[in-house]
Amino acid sequence: MTDEALKSELLAVALEAARRAGALLRDGRPDDLGVAATKTSSVDVVTEMDIAAEKLITGFLAERRPDDGVLGEEGASTEGSSGVRWVVDPLDGTVNYLYGLPTWAVSIAAEYEGETLVGVVEAPLRRETYRAVRGGGAYCDGPSGTGRKLTVRPAPPLDRALIGTGFGYLAERRRKQAEIAGRLIPGFRDIRRGGSAAVDLCDVAAGRLDGYYERGLNPWDYAAGDLIAREAGALTGGRPGERPSGELVVAAPPGVFAPLQGLLDELGAWHD
Structure with a gap:
């Protein structure tokens, strides 16, 4: 597989995995959502939805790319044999999500031989999907249109x-x-x-x-x-x-x- 073909395939997989997990988190959030576990401290929380979203993503990746490795926030860790590793945060902004605040996202990156080739950030309550392929620019799909090219703001004082x-x-x-x-x-x-x-x-x-x-x-x-x-x-x-x-x-x-x-x-x- 050529480098460009690999990037294209990884992007398609990342976009679909992020879309599915984002929909689960957006539509499946229970009204009585509570803390399922804590990590580094009593305010560093995990909800049942973090766990469910990571399970959905890792299951999808295993189906579509069974030879790849995975590193996930909620414990997913497999080595893989293809040289590709997925780096997954199924719910970035868990405390916001717990409180019903809109700033949270699904974050999925694909690395090949240690270099990040593809990145996707799905922000369902913004109705925005951010995506990038190494060497190919960054884009946002959302209410203002599909494929809006992203450019940083000119540096102010x-x-x-x-x-x-x-x-x-x-x-x-x-x-x-x-x-x-x-x-x-x-x-x-x-x-x-x-x-x-x-x-x-x-x-x-x-x-x-x-x-x-x-x-x-x-x-x-x-x-x-x-x-x-x-x-x-x-x-x-x-x-x-x-x-x-x-x-x-x-x-x-x-x-x-x-x-x-x-x-x-x-x-x-x-x-x-």
Whole structure:
């Protein structure tokens, strides 16, 4: 299979898996939805719908691409033999979903030999599907039309930049993150906390944010959104000279990225 044919197939599979999971989450949310489990702390929650959505996605992938590996937030982990690995967050923004807030998404990325080839973020309550293929640009399908090409906003002066971020679930980490946000706010237009890393990265791609940063993410939180942001013209990374990681994820247009990354490194945003 050629590189382009593989990308096309992986994109089609990712789009269908995300569409099915998004529909399940949107239409199947029970009125009495509660917490099924917790992870790193009592406020880091998993619902029965997170689990159901991951089961749907992994079952679909096993049917369509049985030789691929999978890494999922809710425990799915298979090695595979094809060189392709799916990185899946079945419900990014679980607390928003639990409370009935609209900012949540299904995030699915496909890696080949360790490089992300395809990213899809399905945001059902926005009625938007963000998608990217490495080297092929980033697009949004939604109410404003199918196949709208995404381009980052031109870099403003930092004091007019709107920056997105998120906070972890461990108390000490949240305290440090709040301190850093407090020190950043005077030098920017404002800071937003949406509650879904995948959506925040897509908002950078769509020009709805001038930048985004967060510490403590896992690969499934940012794999798809990182590719979508980059294909829309953003720069992404972690600490200076490093790739995005659990220490730090930064995404912004050229002109905002380097000063934002430098400030975050200076303030110690990469450690608790």
